[in-house]
Amino acid sequence: MSAQVQNVSRRRFLKTTGIGAGGLVLGGIMPAFSPVWAEHPQSSNELNLFVSINKDNTVNIVCHRSEMGQGIRTSIPQVVADELCAQWDKVSVIQGLADERYGSQNTDGSRSIRRFYTTLRQMGASARTMLEQAAADLWKVEVSTVYAKDSFVHHKDSQRKVSFGYLSESAAKLSPPSTETLTFKSKKEFQFIGKPIDGIDLPDIVTGNADFGQDIKIEGMLYASIERSPVVGAKVKSFDGDAAKVVAGVVDTYQMPEQPSPVVFHPLNGVAVLASNTWSAMQGRKALNIEWDLGANASHNSDEYLAEIKHRIITPGKKFRVAGDAYAKFDSAADRHEATYTMPYLVHAPMEPPAATAIVRDGNCEIWACTQTPQSTQANVAGALGIDPSKVKVHVTFLGGGFGRKSKPDFSVEAALLAKHTGKPVKVVWSREDDIQQGYYHAISAQHFAAGIDENKQVISWLQRTAFPSISWTFTGTVDEPQAGELSLGFGDVPFAIDDLVCETHKATGHIRIGWVRSVSNIHHAFAQGSFVDELAAKTGKSTYDMWMSLLGEDRMVDPKTQGFDYQNYGEPLENFPIDVSRLKGVLVDVVSKSGANQATAKNEGWGISVQRSFVSYVAVATKVKVEDGKVTVLEMHSSIDAGTVVNPDRVRSQQEGSMIFGLSLALMGEISVKNGAVEQSNYHDYPVLRISQCPKIESYIIASDAPPGGVGEPGTPPVAASLTNAIYHASGVRIRELPVNKVMSV
Amino acid sequence: MINFRVNGEQRSVDVDPSMPLLWVLRDVLDLTGSKFGCGIAQCGACTVHIDAQPVRACVMPISAVAGKDVLTIEGLSPDGEHPVQQAWKQHNVPQCGYCQSGQIMSAVALLSSNPSPSDEEIDNYMQGNICRCGTYTRIRAAIKDASAHYSLAKNVGDEA
Ligand code: FES
Ligand code: FES
Numbered sequence: 001m002s003a004q005v006q007n008v009s010r011r012r013f014l015k016t017t018g019i020g021a022g023g024l025v026l027g028g029i030m031p032a033f034s035p036v037w038a039e040h041p042q043s044s045n046e047l048n049l050f051v052s053i054n055k056d057n058t059v060n061i062v063c064h065r066s067e068m069g070q071g072i073r074t075s076i077p078q079v080v081a082d083e084l085c086a087q088w089d090k091v092s093v094i095q096g097l098a099d100e101r102y103g104s105q106n107t108d109g110s111r112s113i114r115r116f117y118t119t120l121r122q123m124g125a126s127a128r129t130m131l132e133q134a135a136a137d138l139w140k141v142e143v144s145t146v147y148a149k150d151s152f153v154h155h156k157d158s159q160r161k162v163s164f165g166y167l168s169e170s171a172a173k174l175s176p177p178s179t180e181t182l183t184f185k186s187k188k189e190f191q192f193i194g195k196p197i198d199g200i201d202l203p204d205i206v207t208g209n210a211d212f213g214q215d216i217k218i219e220g221m222l223y224a225s226i227e228r229s230p231v232v233g234a235k236v237k238s239f240d241g242d243a244a245k246v247v248a249g250v251v252d253t254y255q256m257p258e259q260p261s262p263v264v265f266h267p268l269n270g271v272a273v274l275a276s277n278t279w280s281a282m283q284g285r286k287a288l289n290i291e292w293d294l295g296a297n298a299s300h301n302s303d304e305y306l307a308e309i310k311h312r313i314i315t316p317g318k319k320f321r322v323a324g325d326a327y328a329k330f331d332s333a334a335d336r337h338e339a340t341y342t343m344p345y346l347v348h349a350p351m352e353p354p355a356a357t358a359i360v361r362d363g364n365c366e367i368w369a370c371t372q373t374p375q376s377t378q379a380n381v382a383g384a385l386g387i388d389p390s391k392v393k394v395h396v397t398f399l400g401g402g403f404g405r406k407s408k409p410d411f412s413v414e415a416a417l418l419a420k421h422t423g424k425p426v427k428v429v430w431s432r433e434d435d436i437q438q439g440y441y442h443a444i445s446a447q448h449f450a451a452g453i454d455e456n457k458q459v460i461s462w463l464q465r466t467a468f469p470s471i472s473w474t475f476t477g478t479v480d481e482p483q484a485g486e487l488s489l490g491f492g493d494v495p496f497a498i499d500d501l502v503c504e505t506h507k508a509t510g511h512i513r514i515g516w517v518r519s520v521s522n523i524h525h526a527f528a529q530g531s532f533v534d535e536l537a538a539k540t541g542k543s544t545y546d547m548w549m550s551l552l553g554e555d556r557m558v559d560p561k562t563q564g565f566d567y568q569n570y571g572e573p574l575e576n577f578p579i580d581v582s583r584l585k586g587v588l589v590d591v592v593s594k595s596g597a598n599q600a601t602a603k604n605e606g607w608g609i610s611v612q613r614s615f616v617s618y619v620a621v622a623t624k625v626k627v628e629d630g631k632v633t634v635l636e637m638h639s640s641i642d643a644g645t646v647v648n649p650d651r652v653r654s655q656q657e658g659s660m661i662f663g664l665s666l667a668l669m670g671e672i673s674v675k676n677g678a679v680e681q682s683n684y685h686d687y688p689v690l691r692i693s694q695c696p697k698i699e700s701y702i703i704a705s706d707a708p709p710g711g712v713g714e715p716g717t718p719p720v721a722a723s724l725t726n727a728i729y730h731a732s733g734v735r736i737r738e739l740p741v742n743k744v745m746s747v
Numbered sequence: 748m749i750n751f752r753v754n755g756e757q758r759s760v761d762v763d764p765s766m767p768l769l770w771v772l773r774d775v776l777d778l779t780g781s782k783f784g785c786g787i788a789q790c791g792a793c794t795v796h797i798d799a800q801p802v803r804a805c806v807m808p809i810s811a812v813a814g815k816d817v818l819t820i821e822g823l824s825p826d827g828e829h830p831v832q833q834a835w836k837q838h839n840v841p842q843c844g845y846c847q848s849g850q851i852m853s854a855v856a857l858l859s860s861n862p863s864p865s866d867e868e869i870d871n872y873m874q875g876n877i878c879r880c881g882t883y884t885r886i887r888a889a890i891k892d893a894s895a896h897y898s899l900a901k902n903v904g905d906e907a
Contacts, residue, residue, distance in 0.1 A: 069842030069880045198839055205844035206835045207827040208780020208820035212845060215779035223774065248763050278783075279770040280763070351784055351792060351845040351879040400782070400845025401879050432785045650839055654882070658842055661881030684789040684877060693874040695883040 051080060051127045052094075057151055057165030059086045064096035065116075066107040066372050067201070068350075068399035068406070069658070070713045071651030074200045075113060076120060078192040078647055083124025083185060085148035086164065088192060093200055098374030098394035107372040108407045108516065109570065110615035110711025113647055117709050125182040127171075134171035135162050187706070196650030201398070213355040213370025213397045214429065221357065221425040222251060224418050225281035227288050228270035228438050231677035232263055232512050233295040239271050243287035249280025253288065254421055256414065257384075262477030263513055265380050267414045268438055274422060278429050298677035300511035302345060305674075306444055309467045309508050310342055313448040317465045317504035318481070321492050321565035324500035326452070329461030333452030337539050341449070341528040342738045345672035346442035347681075348517050349689060352400020353430040358415035360385065361423075365392045365416050370399040372407035380409045381416040392416075403662070404516040408440050436687050437679040440515025441672055443468035443508075447528035452500075457540040459551060461500040464532075466491055466525065473510030480509035482521070488568040490525035490612055490718055493560050495579055497553025503565065512674060518662055522614045522718040527667070527739065530610030530722025534729065544609055544726060545592055548585075555582035570616050576708060577616040584611055586703055587620040587640040594701055595638035597622035601731070604628050605635070608726025610719035615711025617643040618703075621660065623696075623723040627732035631746045634664060634696040634724065639716055641700070644707035652712050656700035659716025665690035667721035668747040669740050694747065751812045753778065754822025764810035768802075769793045771809050772819060780820035780848045784877065791876030794849040794856075795819045801856035803875075820848035823855065831855050834893035842880035850876050854890050862897035864890070 052060045061077040073093050081091050096102055104115070128148045135153035136143040145156050152161045187194075204210040229235070241253030251274045259266035271288055275281035330336055356369035358381075365385055371377045374394040382389040399406055411428055418426040430438075445468035452461035470486060472479035482505045484492075492503050517523070537547035558579040560567040569577060588611045592598050597607040604626055611620035624636040639656045646652050669688045673680045681687040700716075725736040734744070741747055750759045753776060760775050772778040772795070784792030786805045793804040796818040823829050831854050841847045850873070857864060857872040864872065869890050878886070 067843075069844070071842075196839075198836070199841065201844065202836050202839065202841065203827055205841045205847050206832040206851060207823075208778075208848045210844050211779070212782070214783055215773075217774075217777060217779070277762075277766075277770055277774040279766045279774070282786075349879060351790070351843065351877065352782070353784075398845075399843060401843045403879075429783075432787075432790075654839065654842055654885070657884055658881035661883065662879075683787055684785050685787070689877055689879055690881070690883075691874045691877060692883040692886065693870040695870075695881075698884045 051084065051123055053127070053164050053168040055165045055168060057090055057163045059084065059091045059151070059164070060094045061091055062094045062096045064102035064105050065112040066105070066374070066396050066399055066402065068107065068372065068402035070655055071199055071648055072107070072112050074197060075647040075651060077200065078195070078197055079117060079120040080124040082190055082192040083121045084128045085150065087151040088197070090151050095396055098378040100375060105374050106376065106407060107402070108404055110714040113709045114616065114711055117645070121184055122179055122182060125184055126176055129177045129182060130171040130174050131164055131167050133174055134167040137170065138162065138167070193647055194649065197648055210398045212352050212400045213368065214352055214400070216357040216368040216397060216427060218357060218359065218425040221427055222274045222422060223276070223278045223281045224272045224274050224426050224428045225278070225285045225431070226256065226270045226272045226414060226428065227285050227290060228268040228434065229292060230437070231294045231298045232268070233261055233297050235269050235293045235295065236271060237291040237293045239291065240289040241271065243289065244273050244284040247280060247284040247287055249275045249277055250284035251275055252422070253284070254418065257417060262475060264475050265376065265409050265413070267410045267417070272418055274418065274426065281429070282431065294677060297511045300674055300677045302444055302674040305511070306342055306344070306446065309446045309506065310340060312506050313340060313446040313465050313467050317506040319502055319504050320487060321501070321503040321560055321563045323563045326461040326463050326500040326502040329500040330450065330452045330463070333460055334455045335453040336450060337453065337536055338448070338450040339532055339535055339737060341447045341531060343445050343524045343527060344670070344739065345444045345512070345674065346517055346523070346666050346670045347436055347439040347672050347687065348403040348405035349436060349687060350399070350401030350403055350405055353432055353435040354406060354411040355427065355429050356412040356415035357425060357427040358412070358419040359425045360416060360420040363387055363391060365419070366395070367392065367412050367416060368395045368397055369412045369415070370397050370406055371409060371412060372399065372402045373409060377409040377412045380413050384413045385416055385420055403518040405435070405439065408515060432684065433682045436681050436683065440474065440513045442517035442523060443470070443514050443521070445524040447524060449528060449532040451532070451536055453540060457542070459498060459536060462496060462498045463502050463504070464491065464494065464529070465504040465506060467506035467508045468521070468524065469508045469510040469514050471514050471516060474514050481505055481507050484566040485568050486521040487565070489521035490529065490614060491521065492565045493558070493567060493579060493613070494529065495558045495581055495584060495613070496551040498551070511677065512679070519614060519714040519717040522612065523666065523721070526610065526612040526718035527721040530612070530719060531725055531737065534608065534722065534726040535735065538729070543598070545588065545598060548588055548611060552581050552585055555585070557581070570711070572616055577710070579613060583618045583642050584613055587611060587618045587642050590701055590703060591620040591622045591638050591640035594640070595622040595636065595699070597624070597638070604731055606727050606730025606732070608723045608728070608730060610722035610726065612715070612718040614715045614718050617641060617710030617712065617715040619715045619719055621719040621723040623720070623727045625724065625727040625731050627728055627734070627745070632668070632728055632741060634694065636697045637664070638699045639701070640703060641716065642703035642705055643710040643712050643715070644705050645709045646702055647709070649702055652702055653700045655712050656716045657698050659714065660698055660720055661690050661695060663717040663720025664724060667724045667739055667741060668694070669742050671740050749809050749813050751815050751817060753817045754819060760809065762809060765808050767805050768795070768807040768809055768812050768817065769804035772804060778819050778821055782845055782848055784846065789877070790846070791853060792846050792849040794852040794876065796852060796856060799859065801853055820852060823851070829855070830896040831858065831889070831893045834889040837892065838885045838889040840882050840885040840889050842882055846876060846878045850878065850886055854886070854893065857890065858894060858897045863894050
């Protein structure tokens, strides 16, 4: 790679990218291991991770996934170092560059630990085995008489011990053991796995030394601010940059290359202002005069659109999961209950707006970005520049939050295009306004639910319909209905023991970029389902808890495929990650008993509960509110998660806390509205997110489990909205079916 | 030329006088610990102290900083062991960390003026600092812990 960084201003950042390891370096090629320095790994797409041990006895462990607050830079080394038998204070983390040999680096879908737990343990165990062998060779003893502990290998029969660092060179010359011969620690031998180890980056964060995408600075760099099309598909008809160019500090203006449709991950069309600092670029941008050709999406108005899908959703749709004959059962049922729920568009609004810095030189490109997905950054940048992906080096900075926004590489492509145009390093700085108005939005949606009820107040038939623009529209420009992947998120996987059940979809096409936001379609599906269960409880005079238990039925494994649905189960086989009704009940029982949600409350107060399986984990939430004079105060929130095996319980709890607040924020106040194709909100004053003064007392509980690890970052969000609106109902008698809550109550 | 002090050091910059302090810190002086979150005094990510008062650097023109003392997260303590930083580490407060410089600077300002704030006073004071990751309950707990140190320091007549 000849594109060399002249001078990255932050020393610490270099530390995270430069691997200066001598001694033992292990690359994980599955199923066996081979040295990472091999120029052409035999199985180049299967290298997952690597460990290196330095002569000074320190251990470098690669984190190939992006850190955005979930603590992955701590939990990956926890797993590897445990099987390695390393001493924790000898471990440092190397942030992996984009490299397909790691396997997927796309840090979304709550899968870093879920997908890599076993591989990570193999990495550690393999390295440990080689070190033990090297010590046995050194002492000329049987390998069975030595063992690794705290970064040393010890001899059982004598007092001898030798450090990992001393052994690293000779260990590196050994052939890596085959996976089948590896031995692993038992659960009770774990030193780090399952322990609440402090975040490895804490000291840097509390001193302001952690470098985020927005913080990158390279000598000679220009700063860019881009005025992008307000409407998806709009094009620049003409622009006048003269006024912008006279703003102090502005160097140039540049019309971004026009992008093809569908929008996919391409940047939006627009005009960039390049300057010697961020402020000048932003000021220059205000002086741009652009005439737009707005195109067909300029006719989109979200209020009309929502009214339209809300109307459509009460008519029969396209069936995709069928058991028995729900429609016939409705006709014969003694009673029937129906409800329609809606949610607006939402946006991620991570605390750090997107930012990327690029250098393009001699046919190579080097990028620093707060990206959740270094590999698709690499591929998309290469595509935009017309070079091979191997010529694009992607450094992953810290991410100031992601929530799905930063798995879209559009901002990195912008930086690369500008760096190519100017021949200089360029940092593209997104403002908060850009982030809110140029997002990949959570879909606007309507859901309709109906239940038939018999004389004994039992639910005997069930219908649910959903309509929302699909994420696939963003990638095709033509898909106009929800897809199986989205219907698998809290909808077509409904786990209820009802013989006559039907799930349907309705058409809904896209007009703005639709993307995935923390827990994706589960957000609206769980809101509707959790609300409807609560409504049925009220209708039949049961407690919500009893209604859940009766709908869930016997402990069993549910397989939606047997009822004709192409269920995707978060990409996991149902054999390993079944829909286990007993675990759904388990978290519900846990949260109700620990929160006291089944106790009576004071006047104007109420509890609401809901439960959801998502990302193969199970979460129940209980929320207590007070409603007085039309104002909702959220008093308490409790969450119980069964995520199978847990690597770092403190980070799991912090994700639970964050997920609750994220869910509360969107349920209380989240709304993006679109007028004439353009987003109306622009910053935190009109797209409010939860503040500390609105934050309830929060408790989170973890169910002890030896099941394989499930997702953690997202599953805490889905049950929140329904638990909140159910609580509001129980406190005030007001049923909120259209989010956000602040449409009808102050919050 | 506009002259002022940052973290005890004399600095002079030759920039548009309307440029906000935040961009002077980040782009000119390479002090990127203060973050850009909204640019309109809505989120608190850019919080610094000017003459010991908390200020949103994103809306403070550099011309107004002339002759003043600016304290940023980088200058809060020589070793990262200010009592508020210690409490932050003890409670493992940060998730992504992006808001945390601003949270810490606001918390230090709160405790300097009110060494033992009530729950309500903490919420009122800190509500200008958004944490999108949702670390609020830990922020509360960390402030309470740090508060014990401040109260102690005050009792023995020491400056926290
Ligand atoms: S960036 Fe200054 S308050 Fe948000
Ligand atoms: S820790 Fe991420 S925004 Fe506060």
